[in-house]
Amino acid sequence: MPTAFITGATAGIGAAFARRLASDGFDLVLLARDAERLERTAAELREKYAVRAEALPADLSAEEGLGAAEERARRDVDLLVNNAGFGNRGVFLDVPVSDEVTMLRVHCEAVLRLTHAAVPGMLERGRGAVVNVSSMAAFATRGTYGASKAWVVSFSRGIAADLRQRSRGGVRVMALCPGFVRTEFHERAQMDMSGLPEFMWLDKDDVVDAALRDLRRGVEVSIPGAQYKALAGAARLVPRGLVTRLSSTTGRRYD
């Protein structure tokens, strides 16, 4: 059985990846901070899909948690999904700088170190994949969040090219860039999303479905949903100042 390691696996997009990969026959390593919820999630998946599901409680913003995750990622991981992430409440200067640094640790340092830990084993076996969950915010202007997600796209693109050559296409890396997805994300960041039009919302299972389809096809930057593919195309054509104005405000009201 292949093994998938998913960070942020207890809620939202990560939980959707866990269910879908279990139903596809993957054994799982699931990571999040809330140990009780994590064990419950693992037990449900073991029961429902008859797969192995290890619970690895860890905080990716802390050295101890990230070190433990790295150690596990070095052993037999065929698919790494770097998904854990969060939004801070408020715009730059409203947010304590320590929270912004925590975001960079989880969105960038953890993605870098877990990829670095998992890929050598994949290269040895001649196959494997890494999905780094970025965001449409990578193409927009959304403070530290957007900047961290832009790093994820750039990092993923760069190593995808290196690894394609070294593994003759056996090891793939893809950045996944969803738009707004109904998960716990916005509530956790106390964002008021009531003004967002219905067509802008994506379903988490559809996002995972599109991601895995794109990964099979060798896509390097996956943008789920026709509306967001169109937006990404349009953003290249309209003036940068307008993109900045719209993207720094859309869906960005805080309770």
Ligand SMILES: NC(=O)c1ccc[n+]([C@@H]2O[C@H](COP(=O)([O-])OP(=O)(O)OC[C@H]3O[C@@H](n4cnc5c(N)ncnc54)[C@H](OP(=O)(O)O)[C@@H]3O)[C@@H](O)[C@H]2O)c1
């Ligand atoms: N929802 C959207 O609209 C949207 C759009 C584009 C991109 N994304 C990205 O998609 C990813 C998943 O977000 P989501 O919407 O599914 O959020 P979510 O529903 O809030 O789930 C976040 C998951 O990450 C875990 N997590 C958070 N901080 C962590 C830490 N320091 N260490 C370990 N685990 C941590 C949470 O569990 P614990 O709290 O127990 O740790 C939870 O399992 C994020 O990278 C986000 O930036 C989301």
